[in-house]
Amino acid sequence: xxxxxxxxxxxxxxxxxxxxxxxxxxxxxxxxxxxxxxxxxxxxxxxxxxxxxxxxxxxxxxxxxxxxxxxxxxxxxxxxxxxxxxxxxxxxxxxxxxxxxxxxxxxxxxxxxxxxxxxxxxxxxxxxxxxxxxx
Numbered sequence: 001x002x003x004x005x006x007x008x009x010x011x012x013x014x015x016x017x018x019x020x021x022x023x024x025x026x027x028x029x030x031x032x033x034x035x036x037x038x039x040x041x042x043x044x045x046x047x048x049x050x051x052x053x054x055x056x057x058x059x060x061x062x063x064x065x066x067x068x069x070x071x072x073x074x075x076x077x078x079x080x081x082x083x084x085x086x087x088x089x090x091x092x093x094x095x096x097x098x099x100x101x102x103x104x105x106x107x108x109x110x111x112x113x114x115x116x117x118x119x120x121x122x123x124x125x126x127x128x129x130x131x132x133x134x135x
Contacts, residue, residue, distance in 0.1 A: 008051035010074055014067040024049055035062045 001009075012022040020026050024046035032039040037058065047053040054075070055063065064071040107118060 002051070004054055005051035006077060007054050007075065008049055010077060011048060011063070011067075014063075014069050014074060018067045022049060030066060031059070031062065034066050035059065 011027075015022045015027065020030065024042055027045040027049060028040060028042050031045065040055075040059070044053070044055075048055055054060075057071075060071050060075055064074045067074070107115065110118065
């Protein structure tokens with residue numbers, strides 16, 4: 001499915017969930033009664049529902065408010081929280097994460113001249129490590 005088709009599916013589902021039939025005439029009427037700008041045509045509403053176009057951001061805001069959904073959810077769908085959460089959990093549970101975090105916190109607590117010295121030491125080690133890899 002493409003982006004427009006996925007949007008149309010989310011719009012139809014939101015309309016049905018809110019208790020409205022997923023029909024262009026209903027969408028046109030309900031949208032135009034809430035929108036302060038230039039009204040949309042039956043054809044435009046039909047294109048939204050068929051996945052041929054996506055409304056502009058201001059229209060999307062009105063649709064989201066009317067259908068009681070988040071605008072970003074209506075436009076892009078639900079975020080993949082599971083993948084983000086699992087990546088964070090793996091990172092936080094590794095022993096190196098805590099050691100590195102402690103090191104960075106200690107670095108940030110140093111004075112500016114001390115930070116400069118530590119930075120130079122780190123860069124010297126990095127340069128030496130690069131030289132070892134090329135040999």
